[in-house]
Amino acid sequence: MFPFGVDVLTRGAAGRRTRVCRLLAVLTLMGALSSCGISVTSGYNGQVPGREEQKRTNMDAPYGPLYPSDVAVLVAVAQAGYWEAPTSELVAKESKNPRVKAVAAQLAREHHALNMYNEQAATRLNVQLPEAATPQQQSWREQIEAASGDERDRLYVTLTRAAHGSVYMKVATVRATTQNDVVRSLAQVATEYVARHMALLESTGLANSDSVAVHAGTDAPYQPTPTIAEIVMGIGLALVAAFGTLVLVRLAARQALETAEEGVAVE
Structure with missing residues (x-):
């Protein structure tokens, strides 16, 4: 078993990696939603038959x-x-x-x-x-x-x-x-x-x-x-969805941390 200090450092590093992964996931989601928000107001450019x-x-x-x-x-x-x-x-x-x-x-x-x-x-x-x-x-x-x-x-x-x-x-x-x-x-x-x-x-x-x-x-x-208003609306909807996702991720992370702390206290 690792000493207590090493265990804390390991968990801290793992926590940082988890937060980075979550942040990347949220940013990816924001990009995807923003693209969707704009594309639903945009036309499709057809091509000459090839x-x-x-x-x-x-x-x-x-x-x-x-x-x-x-x-x-x-x-x-x-x-x-x-x-x-x-x-x-x-x-x-x-x-x-x-x-x-x-x-x-x-x-x-x-x-x-x-x-x-x-x-x-x-x-x-x-x-x-x-x-x-x-x-x-x-x-x-x-x-x-x-x-x-x-x-x-x-x-x-x-x-x-x-x-x-x-x-x-x-x-x-x-x-x-x-x-x-x-x-x-x-x-x-x-x-x-x-x-x-x-x-x-x-x-x-x-x-x-x-x-x-x-x-x-x-x-x-x-x-x-699409007009400027439609593009802004699409981006706004994407940002709202992304913000809601970020809040849910943070709440889930806090709940996981509290559960982990309770486990440590019991041990």
């Missing part, structure tokens, strides 16, 4: 190989129609701004036409389309519906211009890279529609810098770059 994506290609698809990015365009067009068409109809009906009113009416008509073309393409390719917009898109529609007057016009132009900017980069990439004839035709039509819609929205004079802050190829269609 070798890895080609391995997942459905080589038996009609009209040519069908990449996941090809299907993503069909899905994006469908989801855009679920929120942009009815929102445009509302603005066309209630806006007091003649230019916004005319632009919204044209977008509503053309989204219905594009949706029909997209559904025909999906049917030919045996691709199942979603039945609703994304939660993000639905929240934009609700924001526009809740606003009124000039504020509604501004929100409508800003959000729909940002949405079209995101999907334009996606469909243009697929138009240039797809090997499927049906997808190529759909992407060509969608590119023309979306480019025209961006120009129409910009012609209202209400588009601002927020309407062009978009990611190329977002995973959640039309998701804009």
Whole structure:
């Protein structure tokens, strides 16, 4: 058995190592949580189809190989129609701004036409389309519906211009890279529609810098770059979680130390 002094030193060194390990664990957790907090507000940057994506290609698809990015365009067009068409109809009906009113009416008509073309393409390719917009898109529609007057016009132009900017980069990439004839035709039509819609929205004079802050190829269609407030919120949530973890670790360490001291006292 070690002398008492050596035993104390050994336990002290072990305690320090334990505290260092705990601190490293907490710091690692903070980093992971911070990353998660930011990533949940961020868009996903898609890539041009490459070798890895080609391995997942459905080589038996009609009209040519069908990449996941090809299907993503069909899905994006469908989801855009679920929120942009009815929102445009509302603005066309209630806006007091003649230019916004005319632009919204044209977008509503053309989204219905594009949706029909997209559904025909999906049917030919045996691709199942979603039945609703994304939660993000639905929240934009609700924001526009809740606003009124000039504020509604501004929100409508800003959000729909940002949405079209995101999907334009996606469909243009697929138009240039797809090997499927049906997808190529759909992407060509969608590119023309979306480019025209961006120009129409910009012609209202209400588009601002927020309407062009978009990611190329977002995973959640039309998701804009996270704002400073969203990033701060993500970091704040991560820090709160990390602080709570640190408190729990310290309480557990204190409890372990008290238990050890009680054991020594009994001996």
